[in-house]
Amino acid sequence: MNSFKKLTQQRYRLNWLQKKLVNGDMPQIQIAVMCTIGPSRFCAFLQEWRKKYPEVEIVLRNADRDKIGDMLLSGYVDCALVGGPLSNEPRFKYTELFREDMVVAFSPEHRFSRLNTVDLEQIMQEPYLDRLNCEFRDTFMTESARVGHEIQFAARSEREDWIQTLARGGLGVTILPVGSVIVEGLETRPIGAAALRRNVSLAAPFGREDTVHLRSLLSALRRFDWKSKA
Incomplete structure:
Protein backbone atom coordinates (compact mmCIF):
# COMPACT_ATOMS: atom_id res chain seq x y z
CA MET A 1 0.00 0.00 0.00
CA ASN A 2 1.54 3.35 -0.99
CA SER A 3 1.90 6.28 1.42
CA PHE A 4 -0.91 8.29 -0.20
CA LYS A 5 -3.37 5.43 0.27
CA LYS A 6 -2.31 5.05 3.91
CA LEU A 7 -2.84 8.77 4.53
CA THR A 8 -6.28 8.57 2.92
CA GLN A 9 -7.35 5.68 5.14
CA GLN A 10 -5.95 7.45 8.21
CA ARG A 11 -7.99 10.55 7.35
CA TYR A 12 -11.18 8.50 7.09
CA ARG A 13 -10.28 6.78 10.37
CA LEU A 14 -9.91 10.13 12.15
CA ASN A 15 -13.25 11.27 10.74
CA TRP A 16 -14.80 8.03 12.02
CA LEU A 17 -13.42 8.61 15.53
CA GLN A 18 -14.74 12.17 15.49
CA LYS A 19 -18.15 10.86 14.42
CA LYS A 20 -18.17 8.42 17.36
CA LEU A 21 -17.30 11.18 19.83
CA VAL A 22 -20.08 13.43 18.53
CA ASN A 23 -22.80 10.80 18.30
CA GLY A 24 -21.94 8.75 21.37
CA ASP A 25 -24.01 5.58 21.60
CA MET A 26 -26.81 6.78 19.33
CA PRO A 27 -27.64 3.95 16.88
CA GLN A 28 -26.34 5.03 13.51
CA ILE A 29 -25.40 3.24 10.29
CA GLN A 30 -23.14 4.88 7.74
CA ILE A 31 -23.66 3.85 4.11
CA ALA A 32 -21.54 5.00 1.18
CA VAL A 33 -23.60 5.37 -1.98
CA MET A 34 -21.83 5.44 -5.32
CA CYS A 35 -22.70 8.79 -6.88
CA THR A 36 -24.26 7.19 -9.98
CA ILE A 37 -26.90 5.22 -8.04
CA GLY A 38 -30.38 6.75 -7.91
CA PRO A 39 -32.44 6.92 -4.70
CA SER A 40 -35.85 5.58 -5.77
CA ARG A 41 -35.45 1.86 -5.04
CA PHE A 42 -33.47 2.42 -1.85
CA CYS A 43 -36.17 4.77 -0.58
CA ALA A 44 -38.71 1.93 -0.78
CA PHE A 45 -36.35 -0.33 1.18
CA LEU A 46 -35.72 2.24 3.92
CA GLN A 47 -39.43 2.91 4.38
CA GLU A 48 -39.95 -0.78 5.11
CA TRP A 49 -36.85 -1.27 7.28
CA ARG A 50 -37.42 1.78 9.48
CA LYS A 51 -40.84 0.48 10.51
CA LYS A 52 -38.90 -2.09 12.55
CA TYR A 53 -36.00 0.15 13.59
CA PRO A 54 -37.26 3.75 13.85
CA GLU A 55 -34.59 4.59 16.43
CA VAL A 56 -31.69 4.01 14.02
CA GLU A 57 -30.33 6.93 12.01
CA ILE A 58 -29.16 6.15 8.48
CA VAL A 59 -26.37 8.38 7.15
CA LEU A 60 -25.90 8.25 3.38
CA ARG A 61 -22.47 9.33 2.16
CA ASN A 62 -22.10 10.30 -1.48
CA ALA A 63 -18.91 8.77 -2.85
CA ASP A 64 -16.91 8.29 -6.03
CA ARG A 65 -15.96 4.72 -6.93
CA ASP A 66 -12.24 5.24 -6.24
CA LYS A 67 -12.88 6.45 -2.67
CA ILE A 68 -15.34 3.84 -1.42
CA GLY A 69 -12.73 1.16 -0.72
CA ASP A 70 -10.80 3.39 1.68
CA MET A 71 -14.03 4.50 3.35
CA LEU A 72 -14.97 0.87 4.01
CA LEU A 73 -11.56 -0.35 5.18
CA SER A 74 -11.07 2.58 7.56
CA GLY A 75 -14.48 2.05 9.19
CA TYR A 76 -15.69 5.49 8.12
CA VAL A 77 -18.72 3.76 6.58
CA ASP A 78 -20.22 0.40 7.48
CA CYS A 79 -21.24 -0.75 4.01
CA ALA A 80 -21.69 0.62 0.50
CA LEU A 81 -24.04 0.52 -2.47
CA VAL A 82 -21.90 0.15 -5.57
CA GLY A 83 -22.43 -0.20 -9.30
CA GLY A 84 -19.89 -3.00 -9.67
CA PRO A 85 -16.89 -4.53 -7.84
CA LEU A 86 -14.31 -2.22 -6.28
CA SER A 87 -11.07 -3.16 -8.08
CA ASN A 88 -9.63 -6.51 -6.94
CA GLU A 89 -9.92 -5.97 -3.19
CA PRO A 90 -10.38 -9.46 -1.62
CA ARG A 91 -11.54 -8.12 1.76
CA PHE A 92 -15.00 -7.12 0.53
CA LYS A 93 -18.10 -9.29 0.39
CA TYR A 94 -20.54 -8.46 -2.42
CA THR A 95 -24.25 -9.20 -2.59
CA GLU A 96 -26.05 -8.39 -5.84
CA LEU A 97 -29.25 -6.44 -5.14
CA PHE A 98 -30.63 -5.71 -8.60
CA ARG A 99 -29.79 -5.07 -12.23
CA GLU A 100 -30.80 -2.07 -14.25
CA ARG A 198 -25.16 -2.79 -14.62
CA ASN A 199 -25.38 -4.69 -11.35
CA VAL A 200 -26.02 -2.72 -8.17
CA SER A 201 -24.50 -4.55 -5.21
CA LEU A 202 -23.99 -4.24 -1.49
CA ALA A 203 -20.32 -4.19 -0.47
CA ALA A 204 -19.11 -4.75 3.09
CA PRO A 205 -15.76 -5.83 4.54
CA PHE A 206 -15.69 -9.40 5.82
CA GLY A 207 -16.40 -9.43 9.55
CA ARG A 208 -17.97 -5.97 9.61
CA GLU A 209 -21.38 -7.16 10.87
CA ASP A 210 -20.49 -6.20 14.43
CA THR A 211 -23.69 -4.56 15.70
CA VAL A 212 -27.27 -5.79 15.96
CA HIS A 213 -28.60 -2.96 13.82
CA LEU A 214 -25.98 -3.35 11.10
CA ARG A 215 -26.54 -7.11 10.94
CA SER A 216 -30.26 -6.47 10.62
CA LEU A 217 -29.78 -3.89 7.86
CA LEU A 218 -27.42 -6.07 5.83
CA SER A 219 -29.70 -9.08 6.20
CA ALA A 220 -32.75 -7.05 5.16
CA LEU A 221 -30.91 -5.60 2.15
CA ARG A 222 -30.11 -9.11 0.98
CA ARG A 223 -33.70 -10.35 1.43
CA PHE A 224 -35.55 -7.34 0.01
CA ASP A 225 -37.55 -7.84 -3.21
CA TRP A 226 -35.70 -5.29 -5.33
CA LYS A 227 -37.28 -6.42 -8.60
CA SER A 228 -40.78 -5.45 -7.48
CA LYS A 229 -39.56 -1.90 -6.79
CA ALA A 230 -38.20 -1.31 -10.29
Missing part, protein backbone atom coordinates in the same frame (compact mmCIF):
# COMPACT_ATOMS: atom_id res chain seq x y z
CA ASP A 101 -30.61 -1.10 -17.90
CA MET A 102 -28.63 1.81 -19.25
CA VAL A 103 -30.73 4.22 -21.32
CA VAL A 104 -30.14 7.32 -23.40
CA ALA A 105 -31.58 10.56 -21.98
CA PHE A 106 -32.56 13.72 -23.86
CA SER A 107 -35.02 16.60 -24.01
CA PRO A 108 -38.71 16.06 -24.92
CA GLU A 109 -38.14 17.98 -28.17
CA HIS A 110 -35.25 15.80 -29.31
CA ARG A 111 -35.63 13.61 -32.41
CA PHE A 112 -35.03 10.51 -30.25
CA SER A 113 -38.46 11.06 -28.66
CA ARG A 114 -40.03 9.70 -31.87
CA LEU A 115 -38.10 6.42 -31.60
CA ASN A 116 -38.79 3.30 -29.54
CA THR A 117 -35.10 2.43 -29.15
CA VAL A 118 -31.87 4.25 -29.98
CA ASP A 119 -28.68 2.58 -31.23
CA LEU A 120 -25.21 3.49 -30.00
CA GLU A 121 -24.32 4.71 -33.48
CA GLN A 122 -27.19 7.21 -33.35
CA ILE A 123 -26.08 8.43 -29.92
CA MET A 124 -22.54 8.96 -31.21
CA GLN A 125 -23.84 11.40 -33.82
CA GLU A 126 -25.33 13.74 -31.19
CA PRO A 127 -23.67 16.36 -28.95
CA TYR A 128 -22.79 14.26 -25.90
CA LEU A 129 -23.02 15.15 -22.21
CA ASP A 130 -20.22 13.23 -20.53
CA ARG A 131 -20.97 11.73 -17.09
CA LEU A 132 -17.43 11.43 -15.76
CA ASN A 133 -18.32 8.74 -13.20
CA CYS A 134 -20.33 6.61 -15.63
CA GLU A 135 -19.53 2.88 -15.37
CA PHE A 136 -19.88 2.49 -19.16
CA ARG A 137 -17.91 5.58 -20.11
CA ASP A 138 -14.84 3.63 -21.25
CA THR A 139 -17.02 1.14 -23.16
CA PHE A 140 -18.76 3.96 -25.00
CA MET A 141 -15.48 5.66 -25.88
CA THR A 142 -13.92 2.41 -27.09
CA GLU A 143 -16.92 1.52 -29.24
CA SER A 144 -16.96 5.01 -30.74
CA ALA A 145 -13.31 4.71 -31.70
CA ARG A 146 -13.87 1.23 -33.12
CA VAL A 147 -16.56 2.39 -35.55
CA GLY A 148 -14.68 5.56 -36.43
CA HIS A 149 -16.97 8.12 -34.77
CA GLU A 150 -15.43 11.17 -33.13
CA ILE A 151 -17.67 12.14 -30.22
CA GLN A 152 -18.67 15.79 -29.96
CA PHE A 153 -18.69 16.60 -26.26
CA ALA A 154 -21.09 19.38 -25.30
CA ALA A 155 -20.15 19.31 -21.60
CA ARG A 156 -18.54 17.06 -18.98
CA SER A 157 -19.34 16.85 -15.28
CA GLU A 158 -19.24 14.62 -12.20
CA ARG A 159 -22.59 16.12 -11.16
CA GLU A 160 -25.52 13.90 -12.14
CA ASP A 161 -28.06 16.70 -11.62
CA TRP A 162 -26.13 19.07 -13.89
CA ILE A 163 -25.77 16.57 -16.74
CA GLN A 164 -29.44 15.60 -16.57
CA THR A 165 -30.59 19.21 -16.42
CA LEU A 166 -28.46 20.06 -19.45
CA ALA A 167 -29.94 17.09 -21.31
CA ARG A 168 -33.46 18.18 -20.35
CA GLY A 169 -32.62 21.65 -21.68
CA GLY A 170 -31.58 20.30 -25.07
CA LEU A 171 -27.80 20.76 -24.90
CA GLY A 172 -27.11 17.14 -25.77
CA VAL A 173 -27.79 13.52 -24.88
CA THR A 174 -26.29 11.21 -22.28
CA ILE A 175 -26.24 7.54 -21.26
CA LEU A 176 -27.24 6.72 -17.68
CA PRO A 177 -28.87 3.96 -15.58
CA VAL A 178 -32.65 4.01 -15.83
CA GLY A 179 -33.00 4.18 -12.04
CA SER A 180 -30.75 7.23 -11.79
CA VAL A 181 -33.09 9.66 -13.56
CA ILE A 182 -33.78 12.48 -11.10
CA VAL A 183 -34.75 15.42 -13.33
CA GLU A 184 -38.46 15.75 -14.07
CA GLY A 185 -39.33 15.84 -17.76
CA LEU A 186 -36.16 14.11 -18.94
CA GLU A 187 -36.99 11.66 -21.74
CA THR A 188 -35.29 8.26 -21.99
CA ARG A 189 -35.20 5.36 -24.43
CA PRO A 190 -33.67 1.86 -24.32
CA ILE A 191 -30.38 1.42 -26.14
CA GLY A 192 -31.01 -1.04 -28.95
CA ALA A 193 -28.87 -4.12 -29.60
CA ALA A 194 -26.14 -3.20 -27.10
CA ALA A 195 -28.17 -4.36 -24.04
CA LEU A 196 -26.06 -2.38 -21.59
CA ARG A 197 -26.82 -3.23 -17.96
Whole structure:
Protein backbone atom coordinates (compact mmCIF):
# COMPACT_ATOMS: atom_id res chain seq x y z
CA MET A 1 0.00 0.00 0.00
CA ASN A 2 1.54 3.35 -0.99
CA SER A 3 1.90 6.28 1.42
CA PHE A 4 -0.91 8.29 -0.20
CA LYS A 5 -3.37 5.43 0.27
CA LYS A 6 -2.31 5.05 3.91
CA LEU A 7 -2.84 8.77 4.53
CA THR A 8 -6.28 8.57 2.92
CA GLN A 9 -7.35 5.68 5.14
CA GLN A 10 -5.95 7.45 8.21
CA ARG A 11 -7.99 10.55 7.35
CA TYR A 12 -11.18 8.50 7.09
CA ARG A 13 -10.28 6.78 10.37
CA LEU A 14 -9.91 10.13 12.15
CA ASN A 15 -13.25 11.27 10.74
CA TRP A 16 -14.80 8.03 12.02
CA LEU A 17 -13.42 8.61 15.53
CA GLN A 18 -14.74 12.17 15.49
CA LYS A 19 -18.15 10.86 14.42
CA LYS A 20 -18.17 8.42 17.36
CA LEU A 21 -17.30 11.18 19.83
CA VAL A 22 -20.08 13.43 18.53
CA ASN A 23 -22.80 10.80 18.30
CA GLY A 24 -21.94 8.75 21.37
CA ASP A 25 -24.01 5.58 21.60
CA MET A 26 -26.81 6.78 19.33
CA PRO A 27 -27.64 3.95 16.88
CA GLN A 28 -26.34 5.03 13.51
CA ILE A 29 -25.40 3.24 10.29
CA GLN A 30 -23.14 4.88 7.74
CA ILE A 31 -23.66 3.85 4.11
CA ALA A 32 -21.54 5.00 1.18
CA VAL A 33 -23.60 5.37 -1.98
CA MET A 34 -21.83 5.44 -5.32
CA CYS A 35 -22.70 8.79 -6.88
CA THR A 36 -24.26 7.19 -9.98
CA ILE A 37 -26.90 5.22 -8.04
CA GLY A 38 -30.38 6.75 -7.91
CA PRO A 39 -32.44 6.92 -4.70
CA SER A 40 -35.85 5.58 -5.77
CA ARG A 41 -35.45 1.86 -5.04
CA PHE A 42 -33.47 2.42 -1.85
CA CYS A 43 -36.17 4.77 -0.58
CA ALA A 44 -38.71 1.93 -0.78
CA PHE A 45 -36.35 -0.33 1.18
CA LEU A 46 -35.72 2.24 3.92
CA GLN A 47 -39.43 2.91 4.38
CA GLU A 48 -39.95 -0.78 5.11
CA TRP A 49 -36.85 -1.27 7.28
CA ARG A 50 -37.42 1.78 9.48
CA LYS A 51 -40.84 0.48 10.51
CA LYS A 52 -38.90 -2.09 12.55
CA TYR A 53 -36.00 0.15 13.59
CA PRO A 54 -37.26 3.75 13.85
CA GLU A 55 -34.59 4.59 16.43
CA VAL A 56 -31.69 4.01 14.02
CA GLU A 57 -30.33 6.93 12.01
CA ILE A 58 -29.16 6.15 8.48
CA VAL A 59 -26.37 8.38 7.15
CA LEU A 60 -25.90 8.25 3.38
CA ARG A 61 -22.47 9.33 2.16
CA ASN A 62 -22.10 10.30 -1.48
CA ALA A 63 -18.91 8.77 -2.85
CA ASP A 64 -16.91 8.29 -6.03
CA ARG A 65 -15.96 4.72 -6.93
CA ASP A 66 -12.24 5.24 -6.24
CA LYS A 67 -12.88 6.45 -2.67
CA ILE A 68 -15.34 3.84 -1.42
CA GLY A 69 -12.73 1.16 -0.72
CA ASP A 70 -10.80 3.39 1.68
CA MET A 71 -14.03 4.50 3.35
CA LEU A 72 -14.97 0.87 4.01
CA LEU A 73 -11.56 -0.35 5.18
CA SER A 74 -11.07 2.58 7.56
CA GLY A 75 -14.48 2.05 9.19
CA TYR A 76 -15.69 5.49 8.12
CA VAL A 77 -18.72 3.76 6.58
CA ASP A 78 -20.22 0.40 7.48
CA CYS A 79 -21.24 -0.75 4.01
CA ALA A 80 -21.69 0.62 0.50
CA LEU A 81 -24.04 0.52 -2.47
CA VAL A 82 -21.90 0.15 -5.57
CA GLY A 83 -22.43 -0.20 -9.30
CA GLY A 84 -19.89 -3.00 -9.67
CA PRO A 85 -16.89 -4.53 -7.84
CA LEU A 86 -14.31 -2.22 -6.28
CA SER A 87 -11.07 -3.16 -8.08
CA ASN A 88 -9.63 -6.51 -6.94
CA GLU A 89 -9.92 -5.97 -3.19
CA PRO A 90 -10.38 -9.46 -1.62
CA ARG A 91 -11.54 -8.12 1.76
CA PHE A 92 -15.00 -7.12 0.53
CA LYS A 93 -18.10 -9.29 0.39
CA TYR A 94 -20.54 -8.46 -2.42
CA THR A 95 -24.25 -9.20 -2.59
CA GLU A 96 -26.05 -8.39 -5.84
CA LEU A 97 -29.25 -6.44 -5.14
CA PHE A 98 -30.63 -5.71 -8.60
CA ARG A 99 -29.79 -5.07 -12.23
CA GLU A 100 -30.80 -2.07 -14.25
CA ASP A 101 -30.61 -1.10 -17.90
CA MET A 102 -28.63 1.81 -19.25
CA VAL A 103 -30.73 4.22 -21.32
CA VAL A 104 -30.14 7.32 -23.40
CA ALA A 105 -31.58 10.56 -21.98
CA PHE A 106 -32.56 13.72 -23.86
CA SER A 107 -35.02 16.60 -24.01
CA PRO A 108 -38.71 16.06 -24.92
CA GLU A 109 -38.14 17.98 -28.17
CA HIS A 110 -35.25 15.80 -29.31
CA ARG A 111 -35.63 13.61 -32.41
CA PHE A 112 -35.03 10.51 -30.25
CA SER A 113 -38.46 11.06 -28.66
CA ARG A 114 -40.03 9.70 -31.87
CA LEU A 115 -38.10 6.42 -31.60
CA ASN A 116 -38.79 3.30 -29.54
CA THR A 117 -35.10 2.43 -29.15
CA VAL A 118 -31.87 4.25 -29.98
CA ASP A 119 -28.68 2.58 -31.23
CA LEU A 120 -25.21 3.49 -30.00
CA GLU A 121 -24.32 4.71 -33.48
CA GLN A 122 -27.19 7.21 -33.35
CA ILE A 123 -26.08 8.43 -29.92
CA MET A 124 -22.54 8.96 -31.21
CA GLN A 125 -23.84 11.40 -33.82
CA GLU A 126 -25.33 13.74 -31.19
CA PRO A 127 -23.67 16.36 -28.95
CA TYR A 128 -22.79 14.26 -25.90
CA LEU A 129 -23.02 15.15 -22.21
CA ASP A 130 -20.22 13.23 -20.53
CA ARG A 131 -20.97 11.73 -17.09
CA LEU A 132 -17.43 11.43 -15.76
CA ASN A 133 -18.32 8.74 -13.20
CA CYS A 134 -20.33 6.61 -15.63
CA GLU A 135 -19.53 2.88 -15.37
CA PHE A 136 -19.88 2.49 -19.16
CA ARG A 137 -17.91 5.58 -20.11
CA ASP A 138 -14.84 3.63 -21.25
CA THR A 139 -17.02 1.14 -23.16
CA PHE A 140 -18.76 3.96 -25.00
CA MET A 141 -15.48 5.66 -25.88
CA THR A 142 -13.92 2.41 -27.09
CA GLU A 143 -16.92 1.52 -29.24
CA SER A 144 -16.96 5.01 -30.74
CA ALA A 145 -13.31 4.71 -31.70
CA ARG A 146 -13.87 1.23 -33.12
CA VAL A 147 -16.56 2.39 -35.55
CA GLY A 148 -14.68 5.56 -36.43
CA HIS A 149 -16.97 8.12 -34.77
CA GLU A 150 -15.43 11.17 -33.13
CA ILE A 151 -17.67 12.14 -30.22
CA GLN A 152 -18.67 15.79 -29.96
CA PHE A 153 -18.69 16.60 -26.26
CA ALA A 154 -21.09 19.38 -25.30
CA ALA A 155 -20.15 19.31 -21.60
CA ARG A 156 -18.54 17.06 -18.98
CA SER A 157 -19.34 16.85 -15.28
CA GLU A 158 -19.24 14.62 -12.20
CA ARG A 159 -22.59 16.12 -11.16
CA GLU A 160 -25.52 13.90 -12.14
CA ASP A 161 -28.06 16.70 -11.62
CA TRP A 162 -26.13 19.07 -13.89
CA ILE A 163 -25.77 16.57 -16.74
CA GLN A 164 -29.44 15.60 -16.57
CA THR A 165 -30.59 19.21 -16.42
CA LEU A 166 -28.46 20.06 -19.45
CA ALA A 167 -29.94 17.09 -21.31
CA ARG A 168 -33.46 18.18 -20.35
CA GLY A 169 -32.62 21.65 -21.68
CA GLY A 170 -31.58 20.30 -25.07
CA LEU A 171 -27.80 20.76 -24.90
CA GLY A 172 -27.11 17.14 -25.77
CA VAL A 173 -27.79 13.52 -24.88
CA THR A 174 -26.29 11.21 -22.28
CA ILE A 175 -26.24 7.54 -21.26
CA LEU A 176 -27.24 6.72 -17.68
CA PRO A 177 -28.87 3.96 -15.58
CA VAL A 178 -32.65 4.01 -15.83
CA GLY A 179 -33.00 4.18 -12.04
CA SER A 180 -30.75 7.23 -11.79
CA VAL A 181 -33.09 9.66 -13.56
CA ILE A 182 -33.78 12.48 -11.10
CA VAL A 183 -34.75 15.42 -13.33
CA GLU A 184 -38.46 15.75 -14.07
CA GLY A 185 -39.33 15.84 -17.76
CA LEU A 186 -36.16 14.11 -18.94
CA GLU A 187 -36.99 11.66 -21.74
CA THR A 188 -35.29 8.26 -21.99
CA ARG A 189 -35.20 5.36 -24.43
CA PRO A 190 -33.67 1.86 -24.32
CA ILE A 191 -30.38 1.42 -26.14
CA GLY A 192 -31.01 -1.04 -28.95
CA ALA A 193 -28.87 -4.12 -29.60
CA ALA A 194 -26.14 -3.20 -27.10
CA ALA A 195 -28.17 -4.36 -24.04
CA LEU A 196 -26.06 -2.38 -21.59
CA ARG A 197 -26.82 -3.23 -17.96
CA ARG A 198 -25.16 -2.79 -14.62
CA ASN A 199 -25.38 -4.69 -11.35
CA VAL A 200 -26.02 -2.72 -8.17
CA SER A 201 -24.50 -4.55 -5.21
CA LEU A 202 -23.99 -4.24 -1.49
CA ALA A 203 -20.32 -4.19 -0.47
CA ALA A 204 -19.11 -4.75 3.09
CA PRO A 205 -15.76 -5.83 4.54
CA PHE A 206 -15.69 -9.40 5.82
CA GLY A 207 -16.40 -9.43 9.55
CA ARG A 208 -17.97 -5.97 9.61
CA GLU A 209 -21.38 -7.16 10.87
CA ASP A 210 -20.49 -6.20 14.43
CA THR A 211 -23.69 -4.56 15.70
CA VAL A 212 -27.27 -5.79 15.96
CA HIS A 213 -28.60 -2.96 13.82
CA LEU A 214 -25.98 -3.35 11.10
CA ARG A 215 -26.54 -7.11 10.94
CA SER A 216 -30.26 -6.47 10.62
CA LEU A 217 -29.78 -3.89 7.86
CA LEU A 218 -27.42 -6.07 5.83
CA SER A 219 -29.70 -9.08 6.20
CA ALA A 220 -32.75 -7.05 5.16
CA LEU A 221 -30.91 -5.60 2.15
CA ARG A 222 -30.11 -9.11 0.98
CA ARG A 223 -33.70 -10.35 1.43
CA PHE A 224 -35.55 -7.34 0.01
CA ASP A 225 -37.55 -7.84 -3.21
CA TRP A 226 -35.70 -5.29 -5.33
CA LYS A 227 -37.28 -6.42 -8.60
CA SER A 228 -40.78 -5.45 -7.48
CA LYS A 229 -39.56 -1.90 -6.79
CA ALA A 230 -38.20 -1.31 -10.29
